[in-house]
Amino acid sequence: MGELIHLVVSGTATGAIYALAALGFTLLWQASNTVNFAQGEFVMLPAFMMLFFIGTLGTPLWLAFLLTCPVAMLLLGYTFKRVIVDPLIRHGVIPLVIATLGLAIGLKQLVKASVTAQAQPFDSAFPNGLLTMGTITVSYADVGTLLLAGMIVIGLQLFLNRTLTGRAMQAVAQNTEAAKVLGINVQRMVLYTFLINAVLAVVTALLITPTYLAKFDMGESIGLKAFYAAIIGGFNQARGALLGGVLVGVLENLTGAYVSAAYKEGVALLLFMIVIIVRPEGLLGKPEERKV
Amino acid sequence: MNRTRRAILVVALMVGALLPLFLKSYGIYLLTLLCVYLMPAFGLNLIVGYAGQMSIGQGAFYGIGAYIAALLMTKAGIPFWLVLPVAATSCFTIGLALGFPALRVQHHYLAFATLGFNVLVYLVMRNEEQLTGGTFGMSNIPRPSLFGYSFDGALPFFYLTYVSLLALGCVLWWLLRSPWGRAFAALRDNPIRAESTGVNITAYTLLAFAIGAACAGIGGAYLAALVNFIEPGQFGVSVSLTMLLAVIVGGSGRFFGPVLGSAIVILLPEWLRFLQDWYLTLFGFAVIVMMIFLPGGLLSFADRLKTRRRAP
């Protein structure tokens, strides 16, 4: 029983990290129909940026994180939107998909060629050790991850629902044309979404890199899981990303422990396949009617 | 096809046939590898370029073909020529099954569905050690022989592959010129209209995937015979990804697009060896630049010039 709870808690913690990356995914999709195949690399790059700040400038982790955020917002938010998304988005979804696939390869190889091909250790933001309550044991890292991810999600929801800017962003996501007519600066709102996505990527990097280690190809797995989480939950619903992420994290952990460690990686995939065949709009998603 | 193009094609085929005579064994190996790689790439072009579907799973079929060939040849001693149709039909059947998600979802969903399929196949190859040898792979895969003539040597095997590629190319060319080719294009350009003009989009979608997969299965069997040793890493997601980008960079929906794209992926890095990992870095960023300025692929450059001249 204690083991099961431990697995569920740590699975939820991992799932919460997936959910953060998935959340960025769905936000980009809603705001601008951008499917970012380089989402995983958007997590990998900040990990190396933080290592740079720590290794070269000798900053503590928290400061490295704070310094990385604006850099990521500039590179992975603003530049990404202006240089890649803006020229391509009017040609439909697929050219942008191809371009972000190219971006994923480019970023990965850039890090491999210019930094290192080896996995780099990355300190956890939370203390080591286990928290024991009766028969239940959970690690500080898991608790910390859950708390931080939870705070980010709640903060983001408050921002989106309670502030004027947040509501304008939601309006753009729901109906771009109507938002334009209402006088909302659509481009700016879309840009905000890209900036938020960049920050989410940095947070994801902060939380996941201690377990994954910083490596040029670490993004492949996290990007894939973020997308699967998003689809499973519902691509057009932010809540869907959370549910999907947690579901994937927990099931992966349980499969790894009770079924087969070798096929742990296949869980997200299997769930995804079932969802797109049975309910393509996702568990919480709304169906999008085929347009004539 | 006009006369100039036909002349270019004949010359290119001649060059392809004669070039290996002047190369050392590594050069011949590379050209053979290019020919082998073109089989799945042609199939992928049918799926992506002609039928307008999305696939990041072609490497999985390449791998299934290779593993079937390796298993049947090394463990059961079945000759290559019998293995080939088994690899092709197995991949055809699995491709048919993989087409089903394509009926439900499109575009990026499909990209991830096929990518996920690739991950799954990779996991099976890596984990089912008793069957596939796991990460150690399978070695000592023999090269084929015909009526007592062995294709063991680099040159004979090159010519075997070259002729097989030409045969496959001819079949695909004929298929795409038949009304089927037009139906695939109709499905790609406008599935809604296609359906209302009687195109059975279900059947054509599934067939595109199945035929494309069968091409990859055949290619896989040749690959196994070429390299004599296969392991899961040769058929991972990155292989599918590179192949997709090769087809698109060359010019998807153009018959010879994959040839140019595959050459860029297979041959160019050998000449630009000094670039090492920077080669793929440049390739990745070049794909972005190309999507922005020349989304139709490199082969569309000539058309671009033509339209520019017509409408200044």
Add this chain to the structure above:
Amino acid sequence: MTASPSLLEVKDIRKHYGAIKAVDGVSLSVDPGEIVGVIGPNGSGKTTLFNSILGQIKPTSGNVEFCGEDITGMSPLQLSRRGVGRTFQTLQVFVKLSVRDNLIAAAQEFKGTMPSRLFAPPDAGLGYHADEMIELFRLKHVAHLPAGSLSYGQQKLIDIAMAFMPAPQLVLLDEPCAGVNPILVDELHDLLVNLNRTQGGSFVVIEHNMDFIMKLCAHVVCMVEGKVLAEGPPAEVQSNRQVLEAYLGN
């Protein structure tokens, strides 16, 4: 009702989106060879009616019969196999295919079986027919160009020509004149009359261009807010006071 059975029989079709009744109990019948016009202000449910008949959307209730067979909810594919063709309000051509290939593509799937088409000649034996149609629609000078590269009016013509390529028994035309210049509208009228005479099919035409409808159709249905407001010969419907009010507002 006449003794001869009608070709298309639409019975009490309804399509509701929540509280919005896009189509609210529409019935109409089309006789063989007849041209029926459907008019009505924007948002009166004409296109929704079309899409319900054509299987693009599922009607909430009611049914559609074609040649005595219940075709309600059939897929566009099944309908096309039974001889129901359509044109689209928005341009729906195969953009990368040439004009000629567009026309052949519109008819080739009705020739032979799928396996037999694999071995058929590249033009599926339809090249001559396609060229006739190209001649008729005066598209000869652009026949080899990709359809997507042509002007709006030309693509509209291709769209219409495609619907007639397999000589269907019934064609539903969704705003054929929308965005088309007046000269082309006249040509379109002559073309449709010509096709009606030579192919003998029935048409149902949605259109805002009153002159076009009045000249072309023997029978006109006026829809307002999802219901049939008036129907009958064009002159009668045109002079109907309710119809005038619906169009001019009150």
